[in-house]
Amino acid sequence: AQRVTQPEKLLSVFKGAPVELKCNYSYSGSPELFWYVQYSRQRLQLLLRHISRESIKGFTADLNKGETSFHLKKPFAQEEDSAMYYCALLRGSTLGRLYFGRGTQLTVWP
Amino acid sequence: DAGVIQSPRHEVTEMGQEVTLRCKPISGHDYLFWYRQTMMRGLELLIYFNNNVPIDDSGMPEDRFSAKMPNASFSTLKIQPSEPRDSAVYFCASRYVAGELFFGEGSRLTVL
Numbered sequence: 001a002q003r004v005t006q007p008e009k010l011l012s013v014f015k016g017a018p019v020e021l022k023c024n025y026s027y028s029g030s031p032e033l034f035w036y037v038q039y040s041r042q043r044l045q046l047l048l049r050h051i052s053r054e055s056i057k058g059f060t061a062d063l064n065k066g067e068t069s070f071h072l073k074k075p076f077a078q079e080e081d082s083a084m085y086y087c088a089l090l091r092g093s094t095l096g097r098l099y100f101g102r103g104t105q106l107t108v109w110p
Numbered sequence: 111d112a113g114v115i116q117s118p119r120h121e122v123t124e125m126g127q128e129v130t131l132r133c134k135p136i137s138g139h140d141y142l143f144w145y146r147q148t149m150m151r152g153l154e155l156l157i158y159f160n161n162n163v164p165i166d167d168s169g170m171p172e173d174r175f176s177a178k179m180p181n182a183s184f185s186t187l188k189i190q191p192s193e194p195r196d197s198a199v200y201f202c203a204s205r206y207v208a209g210e211l212f213f214g215e216g217s218r219l220t221v222l
Contacts, residue, residue, distance in 0.1 A: 036211075043114075044153075044201065044213040086153060088211075097143065097166065098211055102152035 003027075004089050006101035013077050014109050021072040021104045023061075023087030032090040033063055033070040034098065039083045047072075047085070057081070077108045114214035116202050122220045128190040131217045133202030134183055143211070144177055144187050145201040153201075159185065192221045 003026045013019045025031060035047040048056045050063040050070060061072045070087060087101040115134040123129055135142045143158040157167040162179045170177070174193070179185040189196055199216045 034210075043215045044203075044211075046210045049210070097155055097158055100145075100153045100155075 004087050004099050004101035006087055006104050008104045010105050012107045015079055016076050019074050019077040021085050023070045025068050025089050034088040035061055035072050036086040036088055037083050079108050079110055082106055082108045114202055114204055114212050116214035116217050118217055120218045123192055124222050125193055126191045129192045131187040131200050133185045135204030136212055139204035139206045141205050142185050143203045147199045194221045197221050
């Protein structure tokens with residue numbers, strides 16, 4: 001069975017501090033991993049996906065197959081980064097559903 | 111494209127009433143998903159369709175919930191009868207083949 005775990009429901013940091021949102025997954029095949037972000041009362045939107053290897057809004061995430069992790073990192077958090085972040089998994093060979101973690105609410109204090 | 115369009119944005123109803131939520135996916139997308147978001151449970155998949163056919167409805171909580179997709183540009187999620195525990199934000203999302211999922215703005219349901 002596939003599962004996405006985000007161990008932290010809430011995470012608070014001060015502006016300018018590094019931030020890491022953890023995501024672990026369980027899946028025996030080759031997954032595709034995503035991070036989605038939801039700003040206050042807005043729709044969820046894609047932040048980044050591991051296959052694109054991009055840095056979006058200063059965020060990066062590296063897929064670590066050995067540790068089955070896809071942690072989201074930013075070296076210097078900004079107040080506008082405050083949002084709910086969801087990690088999601090798409091099974092590599094199945095064009096079907098995304099499996100979401102429960103989300104981490106990030107608050108960046110001034 | 112205006113993106114995924116959901117209506118109504120807000121719905122307040124009384125327990126026992128029927129609720130119908132509507133979704134228009136992005137044109138050309140062949141997958142449509144209904145999610146429910148609550149503080150306690152996060153984002154839960156209720157049901158999803160591929161080419162208008164329901165593929166997995168195992169997330170539908172009980173028989174009070176039903177979903178249809180009569181054509182490629184329209185889907186409904188119905189709750190009958192509604193209960194206070196159904197209060198949540200319901201998101202519709204669509205995508206083409208594999209990859210990025212585009213969400214609607216959500217329908218915030220409050221059942222009194």
